[in-house]
Amino acid sequence: MRRIYYRFPQRVDLSFAMGMPFIETLRYIAELDNTESTKTTGKELVKVKTRVEIAVDRATFGEITPDLLRPGAITEAVDLRVSVLALALRGGGKVPIANDIFYLRLTDQVSRTDIDIAKEGRGEGLDALDMKNILLGAGK
Template identity: 40%
Template sequence: MRRIYHRFPQSVDLDFELNRPFREVLNCIARMHDTHTTTRGADGLVKERILFQIADERTQFQDLDTLLPLAEKVSEVADFRVELQRTLLTPEKRLPVSENAFFLRIVDKGRLTECYVAKDGHHGDLDAMNLRRILKGACE
């Protein structure tokens, strides 16, 4: 079943291909959902978390956990809302550094998967190229 969001932006910031079949990319996205990495920055430890939501009934997004396994329930096209959250970890508390949101559309092209990325809003310090790097690193 196609998972399309009817308000997906008409103009995208970036389009690129992943050298993996559609089902493999869906499985990769499912593995990446709700994961985090911790890196040392200038101010201390920074936790980077990634969350995926998938289009539901063309008008909204639902948490990815409710639709697993994706490869069995999604075909042809899938729209996602991706949140990349960065939090500074201090001994006293956790301080939000930035939150970036993107729309991601993946399209089945046989042995390849076409990806379209558009930033949702103007907040955050990441752009579509950062999301491309993350997806290519995890899925290829």
Template identity: 40%
Template sequence: MRRVSYQFPNHCDLVFEHDVPFQEAIRSICKLDGSQTNFRTERGLFKREIHVEIARDKTGFERVRTDSDFIDDISERADFLLQINDTLLKGEGRYPAAEYSFLLRVDDLGSRIEGFIVQQGRDGEVDALDLKNLLKGALS
């Protein structure tokens, strides 16, 4: 079943292809949900969390699952909403630092996929190219 959203615009910020089968790509993207990494900048230590949702009923999104029944039911095209949250970690507490939101469309091209990334909002350090690199790492 195609999981598409009417919210996906006709233009995109970045288009890429990757040599990975569609179902494997969907599984890898779904596994990103809830993942966390830490990184350090001159401002301090940060935690980065990724939340992934998939299109539902063409008008909304729902949290992804990683079970085979859920993933095997997705075919041809899937639209995702990815939210990346950065939190500054300090001794006295945690402070929200940034939130980035992207729409991602993945199309099945046989033994490879084509991805379309749309950045929602233009503020911050993370952009469509950063998301592409993160996805390529997850898909490899």
């Protein structure tokens, strides 16, 4: 069964192929849910929090449950919403520097998975290439 969000953006910022089968790619991205990482950008220490949600009923997103990740539960395509909150760790506390939302469409291509990334809004912060690097593990 497909899990598609009917308001997925018509303009995609970046498309690429992940060299894993569909269900493995979905599980891999689902593991990013509620993760935190810390990295240095310039002279600042930045904490990045990631939240991943799945299309529920074509109009909303919800939590990814284990039953959705079993083989055959989702086929052909799935839409995900990934929220990335970046906080600069400065002397007195945490200062938000980016709060970005990305929409991902995973499409089954048998031995690989095609991924389309679209960013919500046009503001400062992360872009689709940054999201790709997070997905590929370079953002850790």
